[in-house]
Amino acid sequence: MSITPIRAITLTGLAVALILAALWFAGGFDGVQNWAALQQRQAQNLMAGSLRALRSGQPGALLGLMGVCFGYGFMHAVGPGHGKLVIGSYGFGTQVPIRRLAVLSVLSSLAQAGTAIALVWGGITFLNLTREALTDLTEDHMASLSTALIALIGLWLAWRGARMLMARPAHHHHDHGPDCGCGHAHGPTPQQAAQTRSWRDAILLIASIAARPCTGALFLLILTWRMQIFGAGVLGTLAMGLGTASVTLAVAGLAVWARQGSFALFPQTGPLARAGQWLPGVMQLGAGLLIAVVSTAILL
Numbered sequence: 001m002s003i004t005p006i007r008a009i010t011l012t013g014l015a016v017a018l019i020l021a022a023l024w025f026a027g028g029f030d031g032v033q034n035w036a037a038l039q040q041r042q043a044q045n046l047m048a049g050s051l052r053a054l055r056s057g058q059p060g061a062l063l064g065l066m067g068v069c070f071g072y073g074f075m076h077a078v079g080p081g082h083g084k085l086v087i088g089s090y091g092f093g094t095q096v097p098i099r100r101l102a103v104l105s106v107l108s109s110l111a112q113a114g115t116a117i118a119l120v121w122g123g124i125t126f127l128n129l130t131r132e133a134l135t136d137l138t139e140d141h142m143a144s145l146s147t148a149l150i151a152l153i154g155l156w157l158a159w160r161g162a163r164m165l166m167a168r169p170a171h172h173h174h175d176h177g178p179d180c181g182c183g184h185a186h187g188p189t190p191q192q193a194a195q196t197r198s199w200r201d202a203i204l205l206i207a208s209i210a211a212r213p214c215t216g217a218l219f220l221l222i223l224t225w226r227m228q229i230f231g232a233g234v235l236g237t238l239a240m241g242l243g244t245a246s247v248t249l250a251v252a253g254l255a256v257w258a259r260q261g262s263f264a265l266f267p268q269t270g271p272l273a274r275a276g277q278w279l280p281g282v283m284q285l286g287a288g289l290l291i292a293v294v295s296t297a298i299l300l
Contacts, residue, residue, distance in 0.1 A: 008263050014261025017092070017254055036065030036078040040216065043072040045155055047220060047236075052055025055227055062232060069236040072216055073109075083108050083209035084251045084289055086150050088106045090205060091255030093157055093287025096282070098256045104202055105248040108209040111242030113144075120221040135215060142212050147295050149208035154291025156204070161285030165278065214240060259283070 023029060046068045053061035077084070087108070091101045119138070123129035129137070217237045224233025262283060266276025 010264040011261045013257030017258030024074055033079050036075045039075040040072060043068055043075060044216065044219065047072065051227060054229060054232055055115065061233070063286065065232060065236050065257060066239045068222065069239040070243040074246055076214060076216055077244040077247035078215050083248055085294060086153060086205060086208060087248050088251045088255040088285040089291045090108050090157070091252050092160065092259045093284040098253065101252045101256060102249055105252045106203055106245045108206045109241040109245035109248060110250055111206050111210035112213055112240065112244070113217060113237045115210045116217035116221060119213055120225065121220060124225060134218055134222065138215060138218060144206055146212035148292070149211055149294050151295035151299065153204055153208055154288045154295060156288065158288030158292060161281045161283070163279035170184055170222035199264060210283070216240060
């Protein structure tokens with residue numbers, strides 16, 4: 001099987017994803033996450049300063065707050081959570097187009113911001129909840145709900161992958177080719193077999209990520225509520241969501257790149273082409289099991 005420049009580039013995506021995954025499981029990103037946590041604390045201090053400047057009417061204070069919030073969202077997304085696992089695994093295991101996966105990434109992050117806005121507004125307006133009560137609600141209950149939903153998505157993907165493998169048509173006793181003349185279709189290509197465009201997938205994925213709002217967003221919203229500039233807090237929270245989305249977009253792009261690299265391992269014709277027909281089901285089964293196992297471990 002010849003290696004063309006395009007195939008080599010595609011295979012590189014798979015190699016990069018495997019290396020990053022190995023580093024992640026081995027704890028190789030702990031240093032990066034610790035650095036991101038330090039940057040978040042510094043960003044919170046900058047956020048408080050921007051809010052004081054906004055309250056005093058300083059020019060450009062709102063724009064400065066947006067920039068700080070975007071940076072905070074980016075740094076926060078580098079750490080654990082924020083849907084990277086589910087976005088990456090979903091993008092790798094299903095033949096979702098990159099544009100649709102990118103839209104899902106942005107919508108998930110903005111929905112997460114929207115959950116924080118609704119929680120703070122509703123919790124204070126109707127239930128008179130304190131900052132501690134809102135934070136406890138998020139960490140003790142909504143985090144578990146989000147993780148459980150993500151685990152269910154993993155099981156759903158794994159089940160679909162298993163069904164794809166079980167439903168794979170049996171081989172006939174002659175070699176099929178595009179011009180073999182046997183008069184019937186030879187089964188879907190790997191790309192067609194893995195195609196997933198269901199709105200149900202999109203809704204479940206967005207809901208699972210949005211169910212756990214960012215604690216930094218809660219901090220900002222509660223603070224701006226007390227300062228009577230809640231509108232600025234809403235805008236800042238949306239900016240945080242876009243910062244988070246910038247990370248999940250990168251993960252989505254890498255997932256699709258790695259997926260195409262996996263398909264590039266198998267030629268379109270020849271004996272290995274038959275083996276490639278198993279790949280979509282195996283990828284979806286493996287991606288689903290990864291999501292389910294990691295999520296279950298977090299719950300336990």
